[in-house]
Amino acid sequence: MIEIKYHKGFVPTYPVDKKSFEDKTHREFPYAQKDNYYALCPICENPVILLGLKKTILNKKPHARHTKYDVEGISDFEEIKYEKCPNHKKTSNYILETRNETAESIELYHLARENFDKIIYLIRQHLPIIISTNDAKKLLKYFITHKGWTYPNANEHNLWLMFFRHNAWN
Ligand SMILES: [Zn+2]
Secondary structure (H helix, E strand, O other): OOEEEOOOOOOOOEEOOHHHHHHHHOOOOOOEEOOEEEEEOOOOOOEEEEEOOOOOEOOEOOEEEEOOOOEOOOEOOOHHHHHHOHHHOHHHHOOOOOOOOOHHHHHHHHHHHHOHHHHHHHHHHHOOOOOOHHHHHHHHHHHHHOOHHHOOOOOOOOHHHHHHOOOOOO
């Protein structure tokens, strides 16, 4: 995954990069441990290891991967949440860029506005996190600010997932 967060709950997400890691953690425990850097998956809140920050990986940008083990001070590894996590699927690593508005994207926009309750219901069904009414409002606000309906691969079936595809909770 290419976005992480440093605390549990509805907090900003950040790209995996050196500067933001240093700003947010001052390279201190629990984020820096032995030879590794850690943070949290923004969706399932399992621990993630940050790759490509300490040592550059050839031909690969820095990114994060679920650890599948407990990380002291960060979080225990919870397998059920991990299995349900959309970030666990390979396709979720695609680069987040908005595309231009098209007739199709405008249709998606209207679909999202008219079915917001259903979308929140779907999110609650699919994702292992608790979403309060207030959180739902925040999600909608970010979705609109970042034009979630214009993300690549957005379609009527995965529209609910696009509420988490905002590049910029930072
Ligand atoms: Zn996850």
